[in-house]
Amino acid sequence: MMLTADELSKRLEDLRGMHEHSGHWEYRDRMRDILNGGPRGVAALLGQQSNNFSEDLPAPNLILSGLEHLAQKIGRVPDIKVDPLNDRDSDRARKKAAKLERIVHHYDKQAKLDKALPQASRWLPGYGFAVWVITTKKDANGNEYPLAQLRDPYDCFPGYYGPDQQPKEMALIRLVPVETIKAMYPQAKVDVEQAGQAPGYTRFKYTDAYSRSWENGLADGVELAEYYDEEGTYIFLPDMKQILDFIPNPLKSGPRFVIAKRYSFDRLQGQYDHVLGLMSTMAKINVLSVIAMEDAVFTETNIVGEIESGNYKKGRNAINYLAPGSQVSKPTSNLPYQMFQQIDRIERQMRIGSNYPLTDDGISPNSFATGKGLQELMSSVDLNVKEYQLVLRDAIEELDSKRLELDQVVYGKKRKPLAGYRNGSSFAENYSPDTDIANNFVTRRVYGVMASFDEPTKIVSGLQLLQAGILDTQTLQENMDGLDNIPKINERIRSEKAEKVLFETLLAQAQQGDPKATMSVVEIYKSPDDMSEILSKFYTAEEPAMSPEEEALIQQLGQPQEGAIPPPAAQGAGGGVDIRSLLLGQG
Numbered sequence: 001m002m003l004t005a006d007e008l009s010k011r012l013e014d015l016r017g018m019h020e021h022s023g024h025w026e027y028r029d030r031m032r033d034i035l036n037g038g039p040r041g042v043a044a045l046l047g048q049q050s051n052n053f054s055e056d057l058p059a060p061n062l063i064l065s066g067l068e069h070l071a072q073k074i075g076r077v078p079d080i081k082v083d084p085l086n087d088r089d090s091d092r093a094r095k096k097a098a099k100l101e102r103i104v105h106h107y108d109k110q111a112k113l114d115k116a117l118p119q120a121s122r123w124l125p126g127y128g129f130a131v132w133v134i135t136t137k138k139d140a141n142g143n144e145y146p147l148a149q150l151r152d153p154y155d156c157f158p159g160y161y162g163p164d165q166q167p168k169e170m171a172l173i174r175l176v177p178v179e180t181i182k183a184m185y186p187q188a189k190v191d192v193e194q195a196g197q198a199p200g201y202t203r204f205k206y207t208d209a210y211s212r213s214w215e216n217g218l219a220d221g222v223e224l225a226e227y228y229d230e231e232g233t234y235i236f237l238p239d240m241k242q243i244l245d246f247i248p249n250p251l252k253s254g255p256r257f258v259i260a261k262r263y264s265f266d267r268l269q270g271q272y273d274h275v276l277g278l279m280s281t282m283a284k285i286n287v288l289s290v291i292a293m294e295d296a297v298f299t300e301t302n303i304v305g306e307i308e309s310g311n312y313k314k315g316r317n318a319i320n321y322l323a324p325g326s327q328v329s330k331p332t333s334n335l336p337y338q339m340f341q342q343i344d345r346i347e348r349q350m351r352i353g354s355n356y357p358l359t360d361d362g363i364s365p366n367s368f369a370t371g372k373g374l375q376e377l378m379s380s381v382d383l384n385v386k387e388y389q390l391v392l393r394d395a396i397e398e399l400d401s402k403r404l405e406l407d408q409v410v411y412g413k414k415r416k417p418l419a420g421y422r423n424g425s426s427f428a429e430n431y432s433p434d435t436d437i438a439n440n441f442v443t444r445r446v447y448g449v450m451a452s453f454d455e456p457t458k459i460v461s462g463l464q465l466l467q468a469g470i471l472d473t474q475t476l477q478e479n480m481d482g483l484d485n486i487p488k489i490n491e492r493i494r495s496e497k498a499e500k501v502l503f504e505t506l507l508a509q510a511q512q513g514d515p516k517a518t519m520s521v522v523e524i525y526k527s528p529d530d531m532s533e534i535l536s537k538f539y540t541a542e543e544p545a546m547s548p549e550e551e552a553l554i555q556q557l558g559q560p561q562e563g564a565i566p567p568p569a570a571q572g573a574g575g576g577v578d579i580r581s582l583l584l585g586q587g
Contacts, residue, residue, distance in 0.1 A: 001231075005241040008234055012225055015157040015171045027273045028127055032154055034279070035064050035126060045280045046287075059283035062347065063272045066356030070125055070271075074388040075118035078396065078445035080104050085440055099429075099436055100404075104443055105422050107146055107403050110137055116150040117392070124262055124388060125271040127153040131170070132395070133228070134256040134402045136410075143416045146403035148258075158259055169229040170257055173238070177221040181237075185244040190222055190237060228255050250409045251402060253441075258402065260395035263387060275353040282346045289339040302329045355384050393445045400443040408433040425487070502535045 003011070019025045033044035041061075082100045084093035108114070120130040130153055137147040151172060159169035181188050227234040233256060235245040249256055262271065272279075303312070305326020313320055322328070351357060411433050419428040465471040477486050503524075509517035520538045524531050 002246060003227075003234065005236070005243055008225075008227055008236050008243065009238060009241055011169070011227060012157075012171050012173065012236070012238060015159055015169070016173070018159075019157050022267065024128070024268045027270060027276070028154060030276060031063075031126055031270060031272065034061070034276070035067065037061065037064070042283075045276075045283045059286040062282075062350055062356065063275070063279055063354065066351075066354055067122055067126055067272070069356070070385070070388070071118060071121035073385045074124075074392065075121035076447075077108065077114050077117055078389070078393055078447045080108075080400075081444040081446050082440070082442075083444065096436070096438075099431065100440060100443075102418060102420065102422055102427055102429075103407075103431055103436065104400050104404070106418050106420050107148070107400070109420055110139070110145050111148045113148065113396075116148075120150055120260065120392070121388070123153050124260055124391065128262045128264065128268045128270040128273075129153055129156075129158070130260045130395070131156045131158075131172075132258045132260075132399055133172075134251070134258070134399070134406060136406075141417070144411070145416070146406045148399045148403060161261075165261060166254070167259065168255060169227070170255070170259075171228075172226040173223060175221045176224040181222070181224060181244075185235065188237060188244055189240050189242050228257050230255050251405055252409075253402060253405055256402070256406075258395050258398045260391050262391060272354050275350050278346055278350045278353065282343060282350065285339055285343055285346065289343065292339060299330050302331070303327070304329075389447050393447065396445050397443055400445075401441040404437050404441045404443075408437045408439070423486070499532065499535065502539060503531070506535065506538060 019028075030044045033040040035041075045059075080101045082097040082104070084090070084097045120132075124130045131151045133149045133151055135147050135149050136144045138144050152174070155172050155174040157171045157173065159167040159171075161167050178190055181190060223238050225234075225236040225238050227236060230249060232246055232248040234243060235247075236243055261268070301312075303322070303326060306323040307320060307326075308323055309319070309321035413432055413434045415430045415432050417428070418431050420426070462471065462476045466473065466476055474486065474490070477489065506517050506520055510521045516538070520534055523534050527534070
């Protein structure tokens with residue numbers, strides 16, 4: 001049953017109020033300002049009275065730096081694995097699973113998942129959750145495919161999470177330019193004049209006049225709401241109480257969105273929410289330390305006695321004459337040193353509280369560091385990365401399931417082209433959702449055994465695992481970034497090994513005085529680029545040489561007398577004499 005405009009307006013207000021009263025909205029708003037920086041970031045740390053600092057606050061944004069380093073570790077796309085149904089280890093089942101992998105790979109390409117995940121990896125720790133909406137997209141030829149669209153969590157208001165931690169409804173409230181609304185929904189009862197309000201004015205308090213959101217940086221337009229539930233999607237103008245569109249939900253598995261939620265204790269919480277106070281204190285002490293250092297440079301001078309040279313002069317090359325017995329002193333203070341010590345303590349507390357280690361910034365935690373010590377320090381960071389990868393992996397598997405279900409339910413028997421590049425080879429084929437998906441909506445996403453390692457660590461650890469017999473060479477190659485065409489790489493490796501053996505054998509024969517091998521080495525010396533062809537020519541098997549008696553017999557038998565008929569046993573398939581078979585005993 002479709003909702004009315006009044007019911008939609010009430011649901012939007014309830015969802016918005018749920019997040020405001022829970023306290024998460026305040027952290028979300030403050031976190032966005034701090035990570036965006038600028039005057040609003042300074043005000044979010046030091047209060048609204050600090051706007052005169054503009055963008056010159058002398059304090060490092062450790063939250064932003066830690067978020068960037070963490071996102072770079074977790075923002076890669078996990079590999080796709082599809083298992084044959086019912087564990088049928090047959091060639092047909094394996095081919096069907098491989099084709100399903102290519103279908104999902106094509107979905108990822110359409111959604112640009114490799115570019116969306118780095119952005120989602122910043123929102124997930126920062127806001128505590130990330131949101132994808134399931135929709136459709138046409139390619140250049142007009143074919144429609146399921147699309148996983150990443151949305152800004154700042155504009156998102158999920159509903160009741162429930163015991164399974166997956167809400168059944170969600171609202172997206174954002175500012176959209178009036179021209180865009182009129183172009184997409186001509187029936188919209190909104191005029192351009194209604195958008196000419198004061199910058200930042202709206203009945204939703206989160207609107208600002210600087211950088212409205214990830215989607216609309218100009219903060220221009222009117223509010224447009226998208227409400228998602230199990231029945232479908234409503235496009236709604238809250239100010240006009242007008243429903244612009246309703247898209248029914250074809251999925252039986254739930255609403256058309258997926259939320260990746262960070263693990264926390266008992267509330268929606270970002271990774272850096274509880275260190276905002278430390279960040280604010282650090283900024284304040286940084287400002288005070290700068291003021292204290294300036295005051296220490298221009299500190300006052302205390303004179304006990306009389307000045308005989310008139311007025312007291314200041315600056316370089318200034319000379320003052322004082323009466324005998326006068327005393328001059330400058331008060332000393334070690335306040336800047338004490339402040340620096342306190343800033344160091346606060347930085348350590350921030351790094352502990354936000355799980356952001358020194359090693360991410362290329363700084364050694366000790367004056368001396370051993371490999372084992374650094375490995376132990378990084379173990380907690382790796383566990384944090386793996387937990388985020390678990391959240392993203394589960395969310396992407398849910399995206400795969402909903403995209404496959406949508407493709408089969410909506411497009412059914414329609415044949416669509418499928419093209420791309422996967423596992424070192426390109427593919428171009430057609431698929432039918434009913435036949436090739438066939439209710440198999442389950443995929444596995446695998447990050448690999450070394451997904452959180454950097455490249456030097458991957459090489460060292462991978463070689464150790466390979467030597468211990470835990471990994472095979474191909475698995476190690478699949479976990480190395482930059483190895484795109486692994487089958488072609490392995491083919492070249494085998495070719496180089498064979499070429500090396502053949503060349504060494506050729507050199508050994510040449511050293512033993514074989515004239516043919518010596519000539520081949522000379523040819524390689526003259527034309528090193530043709531070594532493969534020269535080796536192939538040298539090792540090509542030749543026909544066995546015949547003795548002079550055999551050659552004479554061939555000439556004798558090859559010239560029969562007039563009227564003579566060759567014996568049947570000596571005739572070949574074409575009626576000629578098969579001399580070679582006779583001589584070699586193959587007749």
